[in-house]
Amino acid sequence: MAESRHSLFRQFSKSEWHGFLKGVEKEGLRVDRNGFIAQTPHPKALGSTLTHPRITTDYSEALLELITPVCGSTDAMLESLTDIHQFVQQNLGDEVFWAASMPCELDGDESIPIAEYGTSNIGYLKHVYRQGLAVRYGRIMQSIAGAHYNLSLPDAFWEKWQQLLGDQQSLRDFKSEQYFWLIRNFRRRSWLLMLLFGASPALDASFVAGVKHDLGRFDERTWYGEHATSLRMGDLGYHNNAQASLNICFNELGTYTRTLDRAIHTTWPPYEAIGTRRGDEFIQINTSVLQIENEYYSAVRPKRTTEREEKPIQALEARGVEYIEVRCLDLDPFSPVGVNREQIDFLDLFLLDCLLCDSPRISDAECERLDDNYKDVVARGRDASLTLCQESGRVPVMEAASGLLDRLESLAELLDDWTGTRSYTTALVAQKESLANGVPSTRVLDAMRSSGLGHRDWVMEMSLRHQQALRDEAMAPDVLEAFRAMSRDSLAEQAQMEAHDTQPFEQFLADYLRS
Template sequence: MQLLAEPAHREALTQISRGIERECLRITPQGKLAATEHPPALGAALTHPYITTDYAEMLMEFITPVAQSIDVTLQQLEDIHKYTYRHLGEDLLWPLSMPCFVGDVADIHIARYGSSHSGQMKTLYRKGLTQRYGGGMQIIAGVHYNFSVPQAIWEQLAAAENVTPDAHYISRRYFDLIRNYKRICWVIPYLFGASPAVCKSFLKHAEGDIEFKEHGKGTLYRPYSTSLRMSDLGYTNREQADLRITYNSVEEYIHGLRRAITTPSKEFGRLGIKVGGEYQQLNDNILQIENEFYSPIRPKRVARAGETPTQALERGGVEYIEVRALDVNPFSSIGITAEQIRLLDLLLMYCLLQPSPRLNLEQQHEADRNFNRVVLDGRNPQLTLLTEGYERPLADWLEELFADFQPIAAAFDAAHNSNDYQQTVANHYRAVLNPELTFSGQFMRILREENIDNGEFGMQLAAQYRDAMQQPLRYFSDAEFSEWTELSLKQQQDREQQDAGSSFDDFLTEYFRRAACASPECL
């Protein structure tokens, strides 16, 4: 940190590249899932670069381009929201991670991407998820934070180690970061978990044996929970615990993932692949594809046409990391704030600069247990976490981490000629001292003090944020959005015409042949 804080080097801290992926449900003014298709005026969900859908047709996903300015990223995300609202009609955007009222499972429509082979595969993958985990899992929303260390920092760190900052070195250091992140990622649901309560209707569509208390007419909660989205109510795959996927090197990680997409599952095998001539899932393996591996962080590289995620990593190494543990922030009209981004910057830089011993499977499971404790009971002042088999007070660990964040924040502020990062540490330190100042604590305080249900709170915010979005665009232009819309529709049409007359079965066979192969000849 001292090296990066030197005047000759500190500018590199301003060159971090970031991107946001924010998911949110389209809902009716009555607070139910929207039954309409993805608005055609927003372009093709298959090919639009910034406005798409996630697992369900009504689960929208907004993606910002890569930028090095936090303000620019947030302006981009805000403009995407504004433009979307112009084409939603009466629909609203649900501002919480856990869904609004959920009636029948038939109300949850799997996302559709057209008749091209790639479009059919995306839809079939989601159908497989529904078969495996239930439809309720398809309507949970989160925020993903993409973070890329600039080349200038890699050069400084490599010079200090007297090595070359090549792709192998960068991948090794990203995996150092990932292991340390696994050790302390419970900090994210502690501070930013914002799903301590759920609508009772959701439990009809989810599995789990979590004990709840009841508030109002239809809200279930746990007294100290932070992020039920990240609990067993969210995406889980019990068979994944046996995959032995580790984070000690990019090679080990790729090997584990590739094994998972080629290993048959007894449980999912009972579903069948084709039943009565109709596909039920892409395959009957533990993972249909690599994206089904649920992890609070992923190493990533932008894939070329025809590449799987692991093949992209094999080709060029890690390019950035994706933090996947963030709930939608209900206190922001766009689901995330500049303060959150700055805190994530500090946490990730801490993870990069700390020594990072190898993480064996038992240590990895210990870290997972810590994460789950915080998800379910993180605001309990008496909560302890495991470290090398010993119980340690969560509050004590937080104190140590925030002390370590302080010099990193000072270096960031020196680079940006501001006090924003140190102020972020100070502001969130209040939540270290008082767990009720966390997002989840504020959330539950509002429900209690205003005597409202989870759904009422969400509807109030949805209406408030819709009104806030009736403003001119600040970063993008209407002409740009129109161009992206038209281009995405044309690109989808081109794909469909190209694939017309060819076999979808043959397409899948070839895709999985290539996905299972590590040799360059496969491509």
């Protein structure tokens, strides 16, 4: 019998283990003091949303996205994320950085301003893409915020791992194959992350104004899912019918890029009926199922850093998978920066175990079962009667979750031994305690009830508390100056791009679509 991957991993020596490389992209809305989505432009002190390396916007002009650099430790990543938050909070004036995934008070689509990126062709392309999201799905869905966690392992690990497995491929192809091995197991277990980190069981009534739903009434301004963990990841959140038919294959890089490419080049009749222009204004990039790869909503993505104007598929095919992006994380409303230390260390442990366990190809039938498990936990993960489809049959959700956590104990102990810490066992214990005493979605509802506040007012209270804490902590002078320099440099870079950009956008778009 072939030696297990876990056994092979134990052949690393302490000196050969160099840890994880990690980063986070954290979104959040700017809101006014009444808890309404901000109508103001992106603060100039925060620089250019097109070119700033740490601060940009996602869908809306009001939806900030904060991006850490690649870091070699959880401490370094959280320190970087805190620095970015502090700089942002210092430059919001009277506005507040919303602490939850589900949005503040809205007043229909028109209250959500679409992000602007200047007059350069690449900047206008980003705006047109967002116009396309508006005409396809509406703006309401795009006002939701989350955290994306990026993880990779250094080449020194992959070289040793390839040697232990006796693999003869190029390192690039080997890494891509192994990252997809991880992704397949992630898809089998991603329901656990929704149970442990789902933190959006309630929403403001304005989010579902005029929409049919089956939520319960929390108070006159708030609806909630009685057993939901993450309304953000359910049918009211990132969901649409066109993408339900895509059947994107996560078994290997070639099938993944081919199925995504097909979606970008397959027209969709309802989008054809909309067209790409309204008068002289471009309102979507094309009429395909997907305008670009980023339109595909998934809990996980294989990623490769792109060059400017390079498409994600091109980067993956040219240079292989560089890192994994976990996209299903709700913001932690109890944390000033939206994520917490035990969560990050647990994710490292969880993702490493996905790499070290057997990971056969996922059949169409298994794919359906995995999707059902994920949807069930999102919709009613806190229902004690919920069962999940496992290899052994139907298993109660809490029993399945406890079983997965128990199997991580020996790996956590090994990593702690190698790193001389208790970080991984501490993170694992924290998740076990969460299962026993109340997962974040339970804690959110309990906190709302104990405060006597609905979603908007409770999140506003938490947001103001976080804002005060971050503003009270002074930034180191050199860090503050570095951020001010990034803002100045990004504005100058955008201006230079716009000054040298003479190609008509129509021609630029045609070239982009042909590339």
